[in-house]
Amino acid sequence: MNQRSLSRNAWIAFFVTPGLAIVAIFIILPLFMSLFNSLYFWRGMARLEFAGLENFRRIFFQYPFSERFFNALGNNVKWFTTTMLVQNTLGLLFGYFLSRRIPGSPVFQRVFFVPVLFSIVAVGFLWRLYLTPGTGLVNQFLLQAGLGSWARPWLGEQAIATYVIIAVNIWRWLGFPTLVFYAAINNVPQDCLEAAYLDGASETRVFFQVIVPLVIPAIMIITVLTMIGSLNVFEQIYTMTGLSGGPYYSTDTLGTLFYRTAFGGVDTGLPLIGVGSAIGVIIYLLTFASSALAILYFRGRETEL
Amino acid sequence: MTFDIKLKSTPPLKLAVYFLFFALMCVYVLLILYPLFNMFASSFKTTREIFQDPFSLPTAFSWDNYRQVWFEGGFSRYFLNSVTVTATSMAIVILFGSMAAFGVSRYKYRLSTLVYLLFLSGIMLPLKAAIIPLFLIVRNLGLMNTHLSLIFVFAAMGIPSTVFILAGFMRTIPRDLEDAARIDGCNDFSIYRRVIMPLSAPSIALVTIYNMVPIWNDFFFPLVFIQRDRLKTLPLGMSTFFGQFQINWALVFTALSIAILPMLIMYLFMSKYFIKGMTAGALK
């Protein structure tokens, strides 16, 4: 018996250790190290004395970090709400229609997934060219379509720049939630739907009262992924409006703010590792807390068959 | 699915809504295909032609731009580097991830929940925010400026979601199959390899797609860990290239085509499996 459980434990260790070691060294350890770093004063790469929560105080209360931080956080919230409202809602509806075998459904499925495969850098750069004020494809199209008054410097207008970048991101990513929801709806047992229809329920009712509750796990996964993604937006901004999140901070996010602070740029001065790590820790905590909350919320609503 | 759209018996308002959505989906398809087509067409034009009429078709086909970007721009090397790094990281992700999923889901022991939660936290924690300590770790392991630094980091990024998805799937595989194999004299590793893994194939397809796309496209970690030009991956090399030639839109469109088209072609060949992997028994 003892022999047996010993070899069983050895097997468990054999299976789990390699993966766990990689995750521990490259994810868990850096997390604790950045927590540690955020509690110290730094001068360049040199760690100085213990700082307590001073770095966090600077982020929340010292100009200009406080203004930058809350402004960036606000933009991250915009990313989340807009993506949920537009991309994921459309994804759910598209997924539903695809599952109803509309004509051309397999073609739609395939084409929708195409932009998902492209790198953010390439997509960002491509659209930056298309959105250029004078010579870009978008304004040229509007001009030729007689909609010249709609043409504008898409990425240069503070009021819309963030939404334009979000729209490009939705262009790239919409296929993902669509296919996830399509799969989830396809997995809804047939008899449930038939029973509902036999009861004389309308299609809208079936959609909201039968289908949506049954695809809650998919909705949960998409919501959590959107949360994680929205709090970590970086490449999209970096390639389309640059590190300083211009114009006038209107596209700044926690990701770009973190990067500027921790690494510095040509004209941003000495890197501030302490403050940068503190921003990193805050991103961690926000991501962790919001995804945990989302999971708890949806777990309570899941319908078991 | 039995409830296909029945045009005849549908009330007009509802029909209008269907139509609206159908039109919307067609518009999205156009929005996807036209910019890609325009990108490809522009790569054969001169910068002046692009400015004068961005919608016109190229007048002459010459592969000169492609030759220039591929060889002089160094894209052949970047491409190879990306293939190396992505393939190796994916191999590690699938192998270690599935082993860990097996270890977490097929045994009952006190620590299993804790181990599972450790992996789970890896999904929720954004690794980018820990770039500074990660940088120190990579430096101390002597991995700066090697592909191994990227491989380990990408593996760490991919393993948590792999464990999460595969463990969920492996839990649903009946225990009788395992017991039968054990009676046949299989040890734990052969059970993993001969019984559980073959049954998990559709989920593995999903995990592969889900992880491969961000790994292939990642720009951030190569930016920090790789400085030598000959070790750069495609997204990083592309960004450098754009910096140098951004005034020449024709070359930029060529570079974008080179970055995007191989993925597109591969996808066209494999789209059946992609969609199957995404949809079949994936999200339990």
Add this chain to the structure above:
Amino acid sequence: MKKLMISIIVMLALIAPLAMAGGGAERAARDGVELDFWSWRVEDVAEYNELIRRFEAENPGIRVNFTPYQATEYNTVLSAAVQGGNAPDIIHLRAYGGLEQYAAPGFLMRLDDKLPLRNRFDEDTLRAVTSVSDGNIYGVPFASQTLVIYYNSRMYNELGLEIPETWDEFLSNLEVMKDAGITPLANGSAEGWTLEVMHGVISPNFYGANEFFDAIMSGEAKFTDEAYRRSLAKLLELRPYMPDGFTGVNYVGMQMGFINEMAGHFIGGSWEAAYFNSQNPDLEFGVFAGPVENRGDTRYVSSYADGSFGASATTRHPEEALKFLEFLASQETGQFFADELKLQSDIPGVTSDDPYLQRILELNENSTPYIQLVGFRYEQPTGSSLLQSGLEGMMAGTIDAAEVTRQVQRGIETWFTPGQ
């Protein structure tokens, strides 16, 4: 499935050695010494390689690898490499605060005891390569840049325009171009640093150039002073002459506008000339300094040391690195920069009969430090980053000039102590 696993493992086995080979293979410079040399001058690869060829011919046994990075990524890449212990032997450094970032933590080799620099260069030049924390020299001065207004001389001839002296004359020239259907000014505001350059050209003649700079360094003046506010507000008067949708026009868009003769003026730095020439050899252009308020006022240009060449403190070939730095500090190199890249070399004794460079030198007779770069790029938030984003807001009409000056003053007050 089994096949898939096996093929994955085989692939892993095949590829792993390839991946690991990366680091080691190229270190081996079989014969002689190899020096790595990094820079942000992606535009000048051919010229630098030519310079290196000359050095290698004079110094057999030493080879130099020139690797440039995109300017926006250079700092990230370099700080990552330096902190990661992979610093290149020779580093193209920024000046002032940009040098301090690497000098203060001891990443750079001290040069004053090894190369005769202190007596060769003037004080202003040395200030750019001296660490403020220990007073030592860490770089070989490279070149100075001057901020000017480029104009398309063919258009000036056709429209019968003359080089303006006062602000009103300048505006009326712009107006004539606009009436002629030409975009008068190529500048956009999508990238904040191009706005800082614009401010560097226009503002000094309105805020009081050197006097104001000295006053601000000593604490007698503040950025919130009326003179500085007014000098920023002057930029607003240029808005009607900038391209349609200028808030979305980035640096590349600006360059393309001027190079392709779609726009008649370009407010920028003296480094642009070589690039303009190479992209459009038929382009005829000249430069003038920022206009003044009244006829006869002294006309200042902003100028600054653009950078320097330093060596890593941890280089394994200090002797060879010093030899190369010595070469970079030689008159021969200075002459090469002047001739090939049209740069104002800081090295004494360099002469040039190039009319463009002569013109730049002439404008430099009245020069003033490029205020935020020279004085306020040491700590976060830098004056530059505050000003750049603020000006983006001002040009878009979201905030006024007074608010920009408040943001700059408030931001730098968190770390700047006057009189140091």
